[in-house]
Amino acid sequence: xxxxxxxGGLNVKKSIGxxxxxxxxxxxxxxxxxxxxxxxxxxxxxGGICCSKPPCVYVSLRKAxxxxxxxxxxxxxxxxxxxxxxxxxADYFGIYSGKDVDKFSVSGLTxxxxxxxxxxxxxxxxxxxxxxxxxxxxxxLHTQFIxxxxxxKADISVLxxxxxxxxxxxxxxxxxxxxxRYFGIGSYLGKAFSAGKEVQSNQYQLKLLSRKTIQExxxxxx
Amino acid sequence: xxxxxxxGGLNVKKSIGxxxxxxxxxxxxxxxxxxxxxxxxxxxxxGGICCSKPPCVYVSLRKAxxxxxxxxxxxxxxxxxxxxxxxxxADYFGIYSGKDVDKFSVSGLTxxxxxxxxxxxxxxxxxxxxxxxxxxxxxxLHTQFIxxxxxxKADISVLxxxxxxxxxxxxxxxxxxxxxRYFGIGSYLGKAFSAGKEVQSNQYQLKLLSRKTIQExxxxxx
Numbered sequence: 001x002x003x004x005x006x007x008g009g010l011n012v013k014k015s016i017g018x019x020x021x022x023x024x025x026x027x028x029x030x031x032x033x034x035x036x037x038x039x040x041x042x043x044x045x046x047g048g049i050c051c052s053k054p055p056c057v058y059v060s061l062r063k064a065x066x067x068x069x070x071x072x073x074x075x076x077x078x079x080x081x082x083x084x085x086x087x088x089x090a091d092y093f094g095i096y097s098g099k100d101v102d103k104f105s106v107s108g109l110t111x112x113x114x115x116x117x118x119x120x121x122x123x124x125x126x127x128x129x130x131x132x133x134x135x136x137x138x139x140x141l142h143t144q145f146i147x148x149x150x151x152x153k154a155d156i157s158v159l160x161x162x163x164x165x166x167x168x169x170x171x172x173x174x175x176x177x178x179x180x181r182y183f184g185i186g187s188y189l190g191k192a193f194s195a196g197k198e199v200q201s202n203q204y205q206l207k208l209l210s211r212k213t214i215q216e217x218x219x220x221x222x
Numbered sequence: 223x224x225x226x227x228x229x230g231g232l233n234v235k236k237s238i239g240x241x242x243x244x245x246x247x248x249x250x251x252x253x254x255x256x257x258x259x260x261x262x263x264x265x266x267x268x269g270g271i272c273c274s275k276p277p278c279v280y281v282s283l284r285k286a287x288x289x290x291x292x293x294x295x296x297x298x299x300x301x302x303x304x305x306x307x308x309x310x311x312a313d314y315f316g317i318y319s320g321k322d323v324d325k326f327s328v329s330g331l332t333x334x335x336x337x338x339x340x341x342x343x344x345x346x347x348x349x350x351x352x353x354x355x356x357x358x359x360x361x362x363l364h365t366q367f368i369x370x371x372x373x374x375k376a377d378i379s380v381l382x383x384x385x386x387x388x389x390x391x392x393x394x395x396x397x398x399x400x401x402x403r404y405f406g407i408g409s410y411l412g413k414a415f416s417a418g419k420e421v422q423s424n425q426y427q428l429k430l431l432s433r434k435t436i437q438e439x440x441x442x443x444x
Contacts, residue, residue, distance in 0.1 A: 010332060010345040011377040014385075020277045021374050021387060022351055023303055023394035024407065025270060026246050048247060048270030049399070050282045051361035055242045060272045081245055087411045088426075091418030107421050108430040110232060123232040129244055137359060139273035139368065146361065152243050155233040163236075164400040165243055172245035174396075174407060177271070178386040180415060185246065185396060186408035189309045193402060196313030199329050204310075208330040 020046075020177060027173035027182060029093050030059050031078035031111070031120045031128075032070035039111035039120035041103050042067040043094030045175035046142060047079065055149040057129055060142040066098035071133060071145050076117040079147075081127040084171040084184050091182070116150045126155040126170050242268075242399060249395035249404060251315050252281050253300035253333070253342045253350075254292035261333035261342040263325050264289040265316030267397040268364060269301065277371040279351055282364035288320035293355060293367050298339040301369075303349040306393040306406050313404070338372045348377040348392050 025045040032040050046060035057079055061068045071077050082090040089107045096103060104111045110123035114130045121128040131147025138144075152165075160166040167185060174183045189195075198204055247267040254262050268282035279301055283290045293299050304312040311329045318325060326333045332345035336352045343350040353369025360366075374387075382388040389407060396405045411417075420426055 010334070011348070011379060013350070013375040014378050014381065016374045016376055016385065016387070018277050018371055019374055020271045020274055020279070020371065022248075022250075022271060022279060022301060022349065023387070023389050023392055024246050024248050024396055026244075028244075046271045046273070048280075049242045049244060049268045050280065050366050051268070051364040052242055052284075053363040054361075055240050056361055056364075057242075057244060058270075058272065062274075079244060084411055088417050088420050091412065091414055091416070092421040093418070095415055095418045106427075108433070112232070126233070127243075127245065128235070135359065135361070137357065137368075139276075139278055139357070141275035142273040142278075144272050144368075146359075146366075149240055149242065152238045152241055153235040154238055156236050157233060159236065160401065162401070163238065165238070165245070167245050167396075167398045167400060167403075167405065170245055173411060174246055174389075175414065176389045178389060179382065179384070181389075181413055182411040182417070183389065184408035184411055186406035189306055189395060189404040189406055190313065191403055192313055192397060193317055194313070195310050195404070196315070196317045198310050199314035205328075211330070 022177060024174045025177055027082065027090055027175045028059065029080040029082060029090055029122055029125065030067050031080055031122060032067050033074055033119060034066065034070050034098060035073060038102065039104050040066055040070060040098035041080070041093045041122060042098065043090055045177065050146060056134060056146050057131060057149055058144050058146045060139070060144045062141055063143060068143060074118045075133040076119040077131050077145065077147060078114060078117070078119045078121040079129040079131065080122040080125040081170060081172050082125050084173060086125065087173055087182050090173060126158045127165050128153050244399060246396045247399055249304065249312055249397045250281070251302040251304055251312055251344055251347065252289050253302055253344060254289050255296055255341060256288065256292050256320060257295060260324065261326050262288055262292060262320035263302070263315045263344060264320065265312050267399065272368060278356060278368050279353060279371055280366050280368045282361070282366045284363055285365060290365060296340045297355040298341040299353050299367065299369060300336060300339070300341045300343040301351040301353065302344040302347040303392060303394050304347050306395060308347065309395055309404050312395060348380045349387050350375050
């Protein structure tokens with residue numbers, strides 16, 4: 001079967017086609033005002049940080065969404081990071097359209113007007129980014145809105161000793177692009193820009209060498 | 223203190239400035255060839271899906287990186303999703319530059335030539351995306367490379383009953399933008415496009431109503 005690739009001693013890989021399956025992707029809620037000033041919230045998984053200076057985040061939205069029109073008009077949005085306990089409301093924001101319902105009112109969550117950008121944020125969510133649109137990129141079905149992060153706000157209750165939002169306290173939600181499920185975050189795995197130095201250690205390199213030797217012995221049929 | 227915002231009964235929020243702190247962001251390894259055909263791997267957290275049709279993923283990279291030049295030249299890259307057990311190698315790929323070292327050789331991981339795009343993928347990683355560059359967006363310190371996903375390949379061992387990559391088996395790594403740490407994925411929280419329907423239920427709406435009544439009673443000082 002041509003769609004299956006096996007190389008040497010590596011795992012066998014299967015082609016699953018040209019599609020948007022990758023892990024992890026976020027579960028973020030985008031806050032905007034409509035043309036009448038009604039606050040709206042919409043859930044998106046197509047989002048991420050895309051520049052450090054200026055600090056920028058994007059969301060990609062279909063033109064058919066209510067939020068797309070709102071951002072085009074107001075040139076501003078907020079990114080709201082829900083905590084695990086708000087998974088139901090986060091999913092609700094992704095199912096229905098602000099064209100038809102007042103999602104803040106139905107969910108009981110609180111739209112708070114940003115003092116920095118022309119958009120509301122979700123008062124109950126622990127971490128929010130207030131953004132002004134810098135670029136609008138038409139890719140295909142989705143339009144990418146790149147926003148400059150004017151400010152990040154976090155609940156005092158989720159800050160750590162360094163006054164930074166603690167991912168363990170925020171409890172962000174992941175979207176599973178494969179089977180369309182939500183997951184929380186798990187165990188601590190290591191320190192970035194540090195754990196990898198071990199690869200150059202004698203211990204790691206010796207292990208590598210012994211593995212190679214075993215492979216060669218196998219190849220020679222000894 | 224003006225940087226602290228309190229609204230009604232909501233949590234108190236603190237401004238932490240214009241910076242790239244948000245959760246979750248991925249830990250992905252970008253595979254490229256240099257001008258001499260040497261395979262290189264570099265870790266990036268500024269990445270995400272940005273369009274469904276055509277299926278597109280991006281990574282944002284500083285111009286100073288070796289991978290930036292490689293993608294500009296080859297117009298192709300792979301996104302490689304490491305599993306928890308490869309956190310050390312993933313971090314290693316993010317610390318050192320392909321200008322100075324052969325990172326595949328030092329780490330012992332296997333560069334496999336894609337048959338679809340002019341880039342290598344990491345044979346040991348369970349999930350990979352093969353991409354051709356569609357757009358190059360200069361944002362600021364970072365250049366955003368938007369790639370069309372030509373194919374997704376997954377280890378057979380991580381597929382579920384629907385022949386889709388199972389996030390629980392892939393065990394992707396999250397990058398914590400606050401304190402620069404790595405985390406795994408955690409518990410199942412709910413089904414997307416389903417859990418949120420509960421918000422419209424009588425039970426949820428009755429709870430909301432009773433909460434509002436209690437707040438009003440408090441406000442009236444009864």
